[in-house]
Amino acid sequence: MAMWIQAQQLQGDALHQMQALYGQHFPIEVRHYLAQWIETQSWDSVELENPGEEAKAKRLLDSLVAELQKKAQVQGGEDGFLLKIKLGHYATQFKSTYDRCPLELVRCIRHILQSEKRLVQDATNASSGTEAQSMDSLSQRHQQINQAFEELRLATQETENELRKLQHSQEYFIIQYQENLRIQAQISSLASLPAAERTQREPALQSKRATMESWLTREASTLQKYRLDLSEQHQKTVALLRKQQTLILDEELIQWKRRQQLAGNGGPHEGGLDVLQSWCEKLADLIWQNRQQIRRCEHLTQQLPLPGPMEELLSKLNTDITDIISALVTSTFIIEKQPPQVLKTQTKFAATVRLLVGGKLNVHMNPPQVKAVIVSEQQAKALLKNESTHSESSGEILNNNCVMEYHQATGTLSAHFRNMSLKRIKRSDRRGAESVTEEKFTVLFESQFSVGGNELVFHVKTLSLPVVVIVHGSQDNNATATVLWDNAFAEPGRVPFIVPDRVLWPQLCEALDMKYKAEMHSTRGLSEENLVFLAQKAFSSTSNNPEDFRNMTISWAQFNRESLPGRNFTFWQWFEGVVELMRKHLKPHWNDGAILGFVNKHQAQDMLMSKPNGTFLLRFSDSEIGGITIAWVAENPNKSGERLVWNLLPYTTKDFSIRSLADRISDLNHLLFLYPDKPKNDVFAKYYTPPLSKAPVDGYVKPQIKQVVPEFTSPNPEPPIFMEQTTSPSVGHSSSFTIYPSMTEAIMDAEGEFDLEDTMDVARHVEELLRRPMANQWGNQQT
Template identity: 40%
Template sequence: MAQWTQMNQLFQYMPTQTVTDLYPAAAFPIEVRYFLAEWIEEQRWEDFELENVEQAGKAQDLLEQIINILQNLAHQKPNVVERMRLMHISRNMNIFRQEPLQFGVMVRDILRKERVLLSNASSQASNQPLVSPDSVATNMCDVDQLVLKVLEIQDRRQKIHQLQEELNWERQNFESLQGQQNGLDPKNAELQKLKKLQSNIQKLEFNLQAMVKNRFQILQEAADCLDRCQMRLITRLKAWRWEQNQSTIGHPFDDNLSPLQTWCEQLLGVNGKLRQEGMLVGEPIPELLERLARLQQALIQSCLLVDKQPPQVIKTQSKFSTTVRYLLGEKMAPGKPVVFKAQIITEAQARNLGQLANLPSENVGELINNTAILENNSVTRSTCATFRHMSIKKIKRADRKGSESVTEEKFALLFSTEITITGCDTPYRIQMISVPVVIIVHGSQDNNALATIIWDCAFSEPDRIPFVVPERVPWKKMCITLNSKFMCEVQTKHCLDQYNQHFLAQKIFDNPDISEDFSNLLVSWGQFNKEVLPGRQFTFWQWFEGVMELSKKHLRDYWTEGLIFGFIGKQHLHLILKDRPNGTFLLRFSDSEIGGITIAYVAPSENGGQKIQNIQPFTKKDLEIRCLGNRIGDIKHLTLLYPDFPKHDVFRKYYTEDPVTSAKGGYLSTTLQTIVTTTEADAVSLSGLSMTPRCETPQDHSPHGYPMPQFQTSFSPEPSVQGAEFVPEFSDPGALFPGDLVQPENMDMDIEDILQRLGN
């Protein structure tokens, strides 16, 4: 209804005659548009063409609905004048029941004219060009103007035909009277009539020549307009493909192809009508017809898209799927099925595609299940070929240069077929390549292959030569990429703040200075994922990807609520925690381990001062055993989340009930609890049947000097089976007792024996 609302505002500036012409009273009066505004705009009228007789049923259905709605509205109106007017309109619309397609085309043209009027009004008000290259809606209005030009050309042709018939009639009368003029008095009425006929013939000839010239001019203007519209369409299709590629790194992407499909179909229809009009001219216009043929070929070959891209990291012998979509699928000529073929091509072959008349001759890989039939879905109005169970059996690699690895080599899938469009004499070859893919043979290569894809997606230009990317990029661009990818992978709206970004720069440039300005520095591909970080065994990307993976699976909610500080260097860490009370802590991603999160907290030092402690990082495996919320709740000397939020107020909702092992066969049930050991000698205290054992790891301190988080395992002091002999059961065999202590022959040992054995 938005379009009708805008038209209402425009009516006050429009001449009455323009409004009257727009809504013909005898066929589609303005009352119909007014009362049914929302319903009319919800229907699909663009499909209707007089030539498409298969759409007659749909047009008939819409017509019947309009008549029924008008009659129902009439019965609801208390005002007798409105009631009688609506009944009269509904009866008049019965004339279209014999020609429902004519009705559908009429409503389609009225809506198109409305859009043109609105666009022109908007253009005049803002003094801006009518067409914005980034707006499909605006371009559709431009197409509407093009359609109106075609209608104008057709109208001129009909008028030329009428003028020609009238001229032929007048010439015939003139010739008949001319044979009788000899010997007539110059004042004779017949002679005067002859002169009048001659004058009228001259006038008709002049008008006819002017109209023919005008029609030819409009035809040329329409061809120019079609060319411009099609260039914008092809540019938009390229932009769609680039945006699809950018979505890999988290950029927003609207994958709805319906508006673009309508645009393609309209341009093809306009081209066909212009070619018909060009052939109906008295003398053929070969230049115009050749130009329209070239435009048609370019359009037909540009409407193939990879709707669902293949995985950009493909492991050999693994199944994957991909889908191509043809936007002119509903315009294909009926006949034998259209079969698409897919093949693997190298980067060099992708560059040469535009220069080759045929498909690449060299086969660089064996692709299983590489054919698919193009099928139409009438519900979604999409025509697609889906390769459901493809796999790469083997791949032939190019010679690598220098230190280049196999995970830096880019390939693509090429999809191709021949297609025939209704109304075209010859078939056209159409083809399209996928986004770049990296082919691996082992899962261990996945991370490095993904780095190649991320660099390619983030820093490629829309119209590049396949698959050229810069070797160095500004740190600002890298920041945007890391932030977008992190938010996309973790599925969060909480972005990396300036402190996080600064630490990432410190990390990749190996510069711990917290006051350094990194914004104008360039990051190389080597710094991103070829060179290992100083003092580490992994690259920057491997470390960053590990953090994303951990956050995605275990930390999303904590991060989204801002409970995790994230990326922060130790120098900055000491700066913000140095004046905080003991027990203040924050959560940061480990910079020494892949996929770890650690707790930094303020603790009392031996000399009565304070020190910053960092607990051994929790990894994916640790958080699968016990979640982060419970671990924080377990550690008693953590009290305030930085800057000053009471721990339990913030994390209480993340506490879960401890998993309790079921008591069987007389055993006591057990639970796990995290503790932090800060000394080399861990005490094992037993009071009755309560003990605090070391459980998770045989070390008290990590190789990096972190205090070690461990488990406290507790169990019920009452036997689970009354009167039965029982011993505690632990989830980590060997972490509490040596193996010989849990053998059947030792089950009758008392507490003193256990303590003695542990002491030894």
């Protein structure tokens, strides 16, 4: 069947070639409906040129005809009527065509299978790229699931037909049994008749009774065999249902949940839930049909008890099928939209839960209510081990009850929590060096409902992805680190919420790249050079070889518990600062390729010294969280003929909220070419702020804010009000601004580092400038 599944996915000319293999000699419908049987037969074992192999070929022909007849018999309903006739016709056709030359049938089928295999292999070799292969694998898996559903549908239809036959046979048996009782009553009544009359009538009645009892004995044995055969068919169907359910719930649904978890780190948005729901609904429908059939068998057995193991067999079947539907219902109560994984108290949040089989089981006829509570990691463990039957809470969630609603258009049954808020949280005792932002909670959603007229009652629960509760925005950075590590490295079926303490560096690189691309809304993620830079930072290494880091591991402590050497922040805090800066202000420049970013001071110097004066690049600050600096090559104004690489003090989010990066670069006339050789206006001009009108507005002249570097500023006959940014011929470590021309030298401490305590808050001064009249350099007052 696997070959036929792949053959059905052929396209274009390959598909036409495959279709041309079939015709009156071997109809394509036979290949489709007997795909599994055909592909499991030993066609290659027959020696076509040996007449002695004709008997083996004849057995294969007879088996093919029998399979067609069997498949035709199980077709029912309006849709199956024509197919039943067609398959029966093909069985007769094969018998008449190949009965005298069965080796030709084998030759025909071998040619078809070999041609299909060649076409599939050619199509596979022609396909290129991992994504195409992944999609092909996905389509194949879905095709297998759909094919299994078709087999289950046919098997269920077959047992339904057999059950009806059994019911009719049993009803006829009961009628005949009643007739036998009537004959016995007649024989008993002969005792009151005269001897002559009794002698005349009794032989005929006794003969009739003997015949009837003989028939009843044979029919009872036949009924018992029908029951056993039907029970075996149900056992096979239940096994297939269990297998199909395992595939959908333990593989497809688990994969969907994993994609949903990775989406929390910026992975592709989870899709395919509607497909999963359609599969789960088909499962629910088939399971329920088979369960009803088994219950009808139990009723027939109770109605006419016969010696044998039927009661035990049916009882076990009923238990098994009920367990299957219970597992289906409880597993398909899922969280469609997860609550935020960094959850701030006193802040509104939302979530959506969904029952994938709710519409099919008519749960919405009596809409259930869902309750949400927040529980700790230990409480979650107890719930999954069934050690806790009631839901203890570790906090108080407002608006935590919601009724499930059925949406007719989409056929979904879901509960939308739109206005929840965590009022308070109860924390547990922390372990070792664990901080509050490493403590994990989860939101538990639970409900109860019944199906089949209260025949089955289900208590369903589902846990959200781990959440970290914070009370202040300053905790967001570290909480996000906990969530990212958990989302990236959690394994399916884990004990809540265990994650490895140490992972391979390439694994973390994958998680960081996923996060970075999601925040940039770009396919341009972290290059191999970028990841080497990050490895150097994480491991305090000087190696430039990516292979040196392939087998290295990084611990959670190195990631976000221990500060980087010589710094007061962790690796993650530095990286997340870069992400925040880029997301808020520099996203288009990154996507344009204008920002190298992950370059250290020495690399920048080596890169720029080989370029013409005025060449510059943008790199992230090593010393400041969320900082970016401009490095450029120029002549040393104090020493003729000497070239230096200069570094501006790093810009931060605060700086770009006042004046954009593009405008700052435009202000600095000594910056000419973006590394390696692009004229800066070609890269940044589209982001420049249009010039302001010089005409007074309501009698006021609006001042301008511009940036200058004193060492690289030419005299201006009409100087506007400037912002000065200090420079360093090596590398700057923090921002220092002042109103030009009050000072021309950098404020530095004894170690040569810029002292943030002595710098001026540019945002505060700009606000003052824009709120009060300004005196110009000639002593005139603006009014």
